[in-house]
Amino acid sequence: MAWPGDLARNHPPPPDEEQLIELVAQIKVLYCAISEDEEWVFNAIKDLFHVEPLAAALWEIYEAAKNAGFVQNVSAGLFRSDYMLHVPAKDSTRSVGSITNTTLKQVEFNSFSCAGATHANKVADMHRYLTHISAYNGQETKFDISALPANKNLESLANLLALAHNTYGKPKCNLAKETAVLFIVQPNNFNIADERPIEYALWDRETPVPAYRLDFGPDVLQYTKLSENRELLFQPPWLTSTSPVEISVVYMRAGYEAREYDQVGWDARLRLEISAAIKCPSILGHLTTFKKVQQALTTPGALEHFLADAEAATTIRETFVSVYPLDHSDEGRYAREQARNPNTAFNYILKPSLEGGGHNIYGDDIPEFLESVPESEWSSYILMERIQPPLLANLLMGPAGIESGEVVSELGILGTCLWERKSPHGGCDMLHNSVGGWTFKTKHADIDEMSVVKGYGCFDTPYLLDM
Structure with a gap:
């Protein structure tokens, strides 16, 4: 973890909070539209098929699902757009503590799984608690709790899955008596602590939303089946009831590595994709997370192809670096x-x-x-x-203990969407578009990668400054 780190607020040219929320809302509209545009996605990633097994497998499954025919027009999206402040090349000042003359630049856009939301939520809660009890106050420091934003990741993610669950409605197959959200997870997942709280949040709602977990691969084929109308029926092995559970929403937290798509994995993902359950995300939605899509969006006219709002397209483009x-x-x-x-x-x-x-x-x-x-x-x-982010001084606590030094940070804005496909030829109607919480990650400036899971950085909380 990290000591709460500085992040400028209300300091141009980076957008203020309201502008950032609107920016991310428009980016989510963009990616929802991409997720329904088969031709555009194909042209963006087709060069990967002969060199990237994961892209090839996912596209083959999409083609097989399309041939079988889709029976669910509603899709869910959990997105995270990552940003860093950038010191332009003409201004070589990256001195510690200086965050002036910076612009906001997008690192990447994530449309699949988006791990880390729970961890970020818990770290923010911890930092706010320690601030409440004055743990950070010393002779030269006094933290203001209002400068530490509360994080609503868990609430936001659970709300999306509950909304998708309610949109699906009551069981449609006469064999089932209830519906439920199904988490598709990796076997022996070391990141289980990031997943479980979302599941618990669904059960803990005023009207509980049943939620179950199932390992990707053989277990999907063993414990699920499709009804005649392709409702996805799940038979939990630990329940004695003979009635299956009809799955309303499939939330994918597995299936993002090529090794997972042997024949069993391929068949399992196809079964999920052609089912009547709402997918979070669909196969096309999954494919939008590839870096080739990010690169294709920087080409002239790409944003305008999806966004009718020219001002929104211009604002989004200003966050891009050259790709x-x-x-x-x-x-x-x-x-x-x-x-x-x-x-x-x-x-x-x-x-x-x-x-x-x-x-x-x-x-x-x-x-x-x-x-x-x-x-x-x-x-x-x-x-x-x-991206050349400004340098800040901070304390980081990890397996090596507590270390101080120059650090840089990355802000991820999480958002949730639910939309309905307009026609087989693309387009969508937004049913829900909400900016949820955030992740804030900090690493030592001399380390290249930011991945917290792989030990390169720490979850952090932004300390907002009025400037």
């Missing part, structure tokens, strides 16, 4: 030159289309890495301009 493909297009050839040249590579990050942190290649390591990878596989990567 390039590594293909044989003009942009791709330029990116290859930049990436292979030690004099320019330090300005970039090489990102593969994989979930989570720990896979990126940074700066000076890029030229040597590309030399070690067959050129035929380069198209699976994108080259992203490196």
Whole structure:
């Protein structure tokens, strides 16, 4: 964890809180629309199919599901848009404590699983509690509780799943007596503490929403089946009742690694996808999390293709840094030159289309890495301009103990959506669009990766400053 870290508020040019909420709301509208545009998604990621097994498997399953015919037009989305403050190149000042002359830049957009929400919620609660009891107050410091924002991740996530559950309604199959939300999880998941509180929050509602867990893969095929009308029926192995539970919502917390899609995993995901349950997310929604989609959205006209609000498109585009493909297009050839040249590579990050942190290649390591990878596989990567965040001083507590030094932070804004497909040709009607809570992660400035799960950073709480 980290001592509460500074984050500027109401200081232009970064947007204030209301502007940031509106920005993220529009980005969620954007990704909901993308999730219903098969042709656009295909064109964005097609170069991955021969080099990235996960993308190939997911697209094959989507094609199989489309051939079977979809019986559920409603989809749910749990999204997280990650940002860093950026010191422009013309202003080389990244001195400790200075957050002036910064702009807000998007690191990435996550549309699948979005782990960490519970941990971020708990850390924020802890920091607020310690502030209440004056644990941080000393001769030179006095924390103001109003500067530590409360976090509502758990409430927000549970509200989305409950809303989707209620939208599905009562059992439609005469074999079932109740409906429930089904969490699809990885076997022996070490991140279970991030999942369980969401499940408990559903059961603890004034009107409880039943929620169960099922390991992805063989257990899906063993303990679920499709009715004649493709309702997803779940028979919990620990219940003696002969009546199955009809699944209203499938919340995916597994299935984001290529190794999970052997034939059993492939069949399991297809069963879930063609069922009548509301998916969080659908296969197309899952595919929008690939970095190639992020790169494709930076091309001219891409945002306007999905957003009727030109001002919203302009605002979103201002948060983008340059992102390039590594293909044989003009942009791709330029990116290859930049990436292979030690004099320019330090300005970039090489990102593969994989979930989570720990896979990126940074700066000076890029030229040597590309030399070690067959050129035929380069198209699976994108080259992203490196964000240069301002430096702050902080204390971080981890397995190594308490350490102090220069740090940088990343703000993730979580949002939830529920929408209905307009037609087989795309488009959607928003049923729910809400900005929930946030994650705030801090790491030592000399460490490249931000992944908390892999030990590169800490969950933190922003300490808001009026400036």
